[in-house]
Amino acid sequence: MVSKTNSILICGTGALATFFAARLSAVGLKVTMLGSWQAGIDALNAHGAKLGEAAYPVRAVSDPRECQGAELALVLVKSWQTERTARQLAECLSDAGIAISLQNGLGNREALAAALGLERVKGAVTTLGATLLGPGHARPGGEGVTTLEAHPALDVLAAHLAESGLRVERSDAVESLLWGKLVVNSAINPLTALFQIPNGKLLESPPAHEMMAALARETAQVAAMQGIELPFDDPVAVVEQVARRTASNFSSMYQDVLRGAPTEIDAINGAVARLGGDFAPLNRAMWQLVRALGSW
Numbered sequence: 001m002v003s004k005t006n007s008i009l010i011c012g013t014g015a016l017a018t019f020f021a022a023r024l025s026a027v028g029l030k031v032t033m034l035g036s037w038q039a040g041i042d043a044l045n046a047h048g049a050k051l052g053e054a055a056y057p058v059r060a061v062s063d064p065r066e067c068q069g070a071e072l073a074l075v076l077v078k079s080w081q082t083e084r085t086a087r088q089l090a091e092c093l094s095d096a097g098i099a100i101s102l103q104n105g106l107g108n109r110e111a112l113a114a115a116l117g118l119e120r121v122k123g124a125v126t127t128l129g130a131t132l133l134g135p136g137h138a139r140p141g142g143e144g145v146t147t148l149e150a151h152p153a154l155d156v157l158a159a160h161l162a163e164s165g166l167r168v169e170r171s172d173a174v175e176s177l178l179w180g181k182l183v184v185n186s187a188i189n190p191l192t193a194l195f196q197i198p199n200g201k202l203l204e205s206p207p208a209h210e211m212m213a214a215l216a217r218e219t220a221q222v223a224a225m226q227g228i229e230l231p232f233d234d235p236v237a238v239v240e241q242v243a244r245r246t247a248s249n250f251s252s253m254y255q256d257v258l259r260g261a262p263t264e265i266d267a268i269n270g271a272v273a274r275l276g277g278d279f280a281p282l283n284r285a286m287w288q289l290v291r292a293l294g295s296w
Contacts, residue, residue: 006030008160009067009092011085012076013040013060015130015255016102018138020074022049023164025056032067033060034088036081043136050137060136064092072157073099075112078256079267082108086115093120098153100124102146104185104252105267106178106275122149123174125181127242128166129249141249143167149174173231179223180231180238185268187215187239189253190286193263193293196254200247203240212239215269215282222276222283257293265290 006029010021013035021044025031031049035041044060061067070093077085082103089099093116100122101108112121129141146161148154150170162168171177188199191212195201202208213236220235232238256263265287273284 007032007071008157009034009070009073010076011035011073011089011099012078012081013037013044013136014076014078015132015138015252016126016128017074017076018044018049018132018136019051019128019130019140020076020102021058022051022054022056022138023166024160025049025058026054027160027163029160031056031058032070033058034062034064034067034085034092035060035077036062036084037135038062039135043134047136050133052139064088067092069094069097071097073097074157075099075101075103075108077103078262079103079105079108079264080262082111083115086112090115096120098122100148100154100157102126103267104181104264106182106271107267122151122154123178124148124154125174125177127181129246129252131250132255142246145169147171147174147177173229176229176231179226179228182268182272183216183219183223183230183235184239184242185251185253186219186272186283186286187212187235188243189251190265190269190290191215192251193253193257193290194286196257198247198254199243199249199251202243203247211282212243215286218276218280218282219272222272222280225279226275253290257290263290263293 010033021031041060048055049058102124126146128144130138145167147169150172216235216239253263269283269286273280
């Protein structure tokens, strides 16, 4: 069990990774970031993790041998990068080191556990958002909550996150929260990526609004098929609330499409479609449409 640490490893150099790196560096933690984006690594080492106009010192590396002995690792890479990151963590985490996935979609925890062992992987969910303005430079995307698995190994991390000013909760039902976030992401992200609009615009078009609502209902139905009790009763009301609260935000999937980068569609709508089969035709359609965006 990790009882004390003054340092943390953050896997990733994107928007949320930069956001968390900045907030944790600001309260005195020694932050190392492990990534593969060389422009991001160079900017982080030269200027620190920039959040708005402020910058905070971090150390960024691409080689896991440069962060040996890490005790706590926040995993904030895209879902399609998880298997590679799991192999790197197997090389650089200490024997008792813990990896905490704060990623979108399904399958990330399982991929980490395959390399590290289930007991060394803990669950977490964040509803925070961030936009990448440039290498090593992020803009917060509104208020949100970060919920950590209620495990003693995460007590210190919870204290550091709270000290940084973030809203932190603990829960024994992280899987329920993960599916709750999946309902939101599966309904908002693909539509904003396809239409190339900020989240709130989905509420202004009746056809887009209805499609968003239908996707939310369908993903909630698939959750019920998996025996998952969602953290809310009305999936449509929750998705509408999130779209309204984050009206000016660009979803992470839309940001990926704009940058010409791979999206997390396989771990979001694709995962729902695979689990739901014939009961998830809308998720399957979103899965195929977003994949088609990058096929020519």
